[in-house]
Amino acid sequence: MQGRSLAKAHMGAPTALGLRFAIASMGALAVLAVRRTALVPARGERAAAFLLGAVGYAAESTLFFMGLERGTAAAVALLFYVYPAVVTVIELAAGWAPASRRTVGALVLSLSGTALVVGSGGQVAISAVGVVFALGAAATFACYALVSTRLVRATDPLITAAWVAGGAALSLLGRGLLTGELHSPAGHLPALVAYGLETAVAFALMFVALGRLGAGRTSVVMTLEAFFAVVLGAALLGEHLAPGQVVGGMAILAATAVIALTRAERAELGERGRSRTEVVPTT
Numbered sequence: 252m253q254g255r256s257l258a259k260a261h262m263g264a265p266t267a268l269g270l271r272f273a274i275a276s277m278g279a280l281a282v283l284a285v286r287r288t289a290l291v292p293a294r295g296e297r298a299a300a301f302l303l304g305a306v307g308y309a310a311e312s313t314l315f316f317m318g319l320e321r322g323t324a325a326a327v328a329l330l331f332y333v334y335p336a337v338v339t340v341i342e343l344a345a346g347w348a349p350a351s352r353r354t355v356g357a358l359v360l361s362l363s364g365t366a367l368v369v370g371s372g373g374q375v376a377i378s379a380v381g382v383v384f385a386l387g388a389a390a391t392f393a394c395y396a397l398v399s400t401r402l403v404r405a406t407d408p409l410i411t412a413a414w415v416a417g418g419a420a421l422s423l424l425g426r427g428l429l430t431g432e433l434h435s436p437a438g439h440l441p442a443l444v445a446y447g448l449e450t451a452v453a454f455a456l457m458f459v460a461l462g463r464l465g466a467g468r469t470s471v472v473m474t475l476e477a478f479f480a481v482v483l484g485a486a487l488l489g490e491h492l493a494p495g496q497v498v499g500g501m502a503i504l505a506a507t508a509v510i511a512l513t514r515a516e517r518a519e520l521g522e523r524g525r526s527r528t529e530v531v532p533t534t
Contacts, residue, residue, distance in 0.1 A: 257442055264423065265423045265432045268316055268419070269419075269424035270443045271447045271450055272304070272312075272450070274446075275454060278447070280413045289410060292411060296403050296405060297414070304419040305422040307391065307394070307398065309422040314385075325477075326376040326377040326385070327385045327480075330377075330503075331388055331392070334393045335506070339357070339358060342397075354510065357509040365499065367496060368495075376490075413454075
């Protein structure tokens with residue numbers, strides 16, 4: 252909700268997001284310090300972790316914020332959750348994942364939901380340009396997710412989060428400084444601090460969930476983010492979705508849950524296969 256409020260106040264992405272990620276990075280580093288663990292990524296992964304934030308996450312968050320400037324928090328959040336479907340399409344095209352009826356059905360469901368969200372609300376919920384930015388954020392995050400899992404493997408996830416947030420902060424603040432887009436946070440400092448602390452807490456809780464639930468089930472739980480964006484947007488900001496958009500949003504979130512559970516099951520089968528290979532002797 253803080254992001255939508257700052258977007259409506261014309262704070263601008265470099266200022267709002269730069270300070271958000273700076274606070275989030277410091278918060279994550281503080282948690283690591285309390286845990287008395289390393290503060291830097293594993294050797295060979297430091298540049299990758301930094302650049303994932305400075306390039307990938309900075310681009311994704313900027314597009315998302317620009318979507319918030321042109322649409323409600325609910326509409327942007329629902330459209331953003333198309334990203335698991337984008338990841339799946341890339342994986343299928345590259346031959347990294349097998350096709351199945353359930354996966355194809357989830358893709359059709361996600362695309363149908365997106366069409367409903369875009370076509371049912373007109374200019375009230377989100378503009379055409381806002382749709383482009385929201386979907387651009389989803390596509391960028393999908394690429395970020397695919398690349399990050401291949402470039403950063405040995406580093407503790409919370410350390411990665413701290414460096415990604417730090418890289419994004421330096422990139423956004425540096426861009427704002429060079430282009431003259433930085434604005435004084437006066438009058439919005441409480442909202443900016445809350446925005447950054449929310450991100451830091453979200454990072455910490457997400458990685459606790461990853462450790463306890465695994466990536467697939469955590470992704471399912473995280474779809475509640477979009478649900479709460481709809482509820483809180485209506486309660487705190489007076490934002491509402493058309494009935495067709497509600498149906499479309501439910502379709503997108505259902506597709507996201509199906510994709511996440513399919514991946515979790517595939518990962519569990521892979522682990523069982525590897526354990527059997529290790530236990531059964533070969534001749």
